[in-house]
Each structure stands twice: as structure tokens, then as C-alpha cells.
Amino acid sequence: FRLAVVQLQVSSDKANNLSKVRRLVKEAAGQGGKVVLLPECFNSPYGTSFFSKYAEKIPGETTQMLSEVAKENKLHLVGSIPEEDGGKLYNTCAVFGPEGELILKHRKIHLFDIDVPGKIRFQESETLSPGNSLSTFDTFCRVGVGICYDMRFAELAQLYNRKCQLLVYPGAFNMTTGPAHWELLQRAALDNQTYVATASPARDEAASYVAWGHSTVVNGEVIAKAGHEESIIYADILQYLADVRQQIPISSQRRDDLYAVTAVQQGSG
């Protein structure tokens, strides 16, 4: 099936962000996209000072639009927004199916709290609460869902790998960690013999948080990659993995008697 990744130029104008999503998802569907991935916080500028202003309940305005667009174009639609629930804020990835149905909500498990002196300090935990569940859904294959910083935690990808063929991460790396780690982390999925797709906002040099861009799809090698401007990239997700998993059968060669990666709590949502 064809995966489309929309690298949206996100602005402070929420209505404009949503109408562009409508247009670009339609364009992706016209090119055969059956699963469409949107960036992290695609309805809002990315930054702790914006989350409460742009946060919505689910269902709410933005997810209502996602539901309609998924149904109109008969596809799966995945993307994260700031969510408000019970007085708390989350960075939440909603997944809608081709009937417009909400399939799952993945709340970012690992909050982006880093401090690189002289480069970047960012503390999502100043405003956001973490999610507590792993999230997968079934479409043409089984898909594992994470959000941006979640990608740094290899254990999560290893757990997903046991049952998934594709991992998706709406993300927004920055001008410090983007060039250093963005592609590298995705290509590390080679260890997991899994397709990995990331969707970043397009770069806006005037924004308070400048996104790296370069939305990417890898299967060990990079098979599709955007520049830093608004664009849609496509990748055909093929039989490849079954072949590789048979040729290099690491899943049956693990030394479970020596080590283990175990989910303490598994679930969707």
C-alpha cells in the first residue's frame, strides 16, 4: 500500500492549518495514499507556550476535521495535536479509519525534556502530561505509533517490532538534534526489520522552535525523504520485510535466556 507523509507548513493560524490539511490529504489520496501521516502538533505552533491555547478535547474541532477527511478520502489518517482532558494537557496522536472512525489515541509517552547548553532547552513537562500506553492499529499491516521523542527509546520500537511492520512517528526535531540524530534514529530501525516513517512540520525560520523538516521513510535504507519545505512524500510499503525477516531471522535467534525487553503495561490509547 502507499504511505503518504505530509510535511505541513504549520502556522499560528489554526483554521489555515486545518484547511491546508484538507487540501494536502486530498492531494495525497489522489496519488494513491492509503495511510497519511501528519506532523506532530500539526494544528499548532510547536512550543510549550502554545499548547494550552491550541489544545482541544477529542473529539473536537480538529479531530472532527480529521474524521471527515479520512472518510471523504477513504484512508487512514494519523497526526498529533495538543489535547486537553480532565484539566491536563497531552501531546496526542489520533488515528482515524476510512469510515471516519476514531481508531486510537496515542498520548506521547516520553516527554521532550532536554537541556543542551548554548543550543536548546525544551521542557514539555512544564505543560504536558505523559501518556501511559503503547498503541498499535491494523490497516494493510500492523502499525506502531509513537510521537517524536518516543523514537529515542529503542525498547518501544523493539516491543512494537514483535507485531508491527510499520512504525509511525509524527515528530518535530530541531536545528540542533535534527541534523545529529533524526535520520540516524529512524535507520536504527534496521535492527528491528521494520518500516519507519516520520512526519515533521516544514521549517519556519521565524518560528520560536525551528523544525528540522526532512520527513522520512526508511526500511533500513532511506526510501523517501523531504527537504525542509512544505511537501508530500510517498513510499510503497511492500513485501520486503517478510523477505528480510526470513533471510536474516534475528527474531528467532534472540537469546531470550540471556536478556529481555518486556512491556510492563500494554494497551491502546
Ligand SMILES: NC(=O)CCC(=O)C(=O)O
Ligand atoms: N518534539 C520532540 O519530541 C522533539 C524531539 C527532539 O528534537 C529530539 O532531539 O529528540
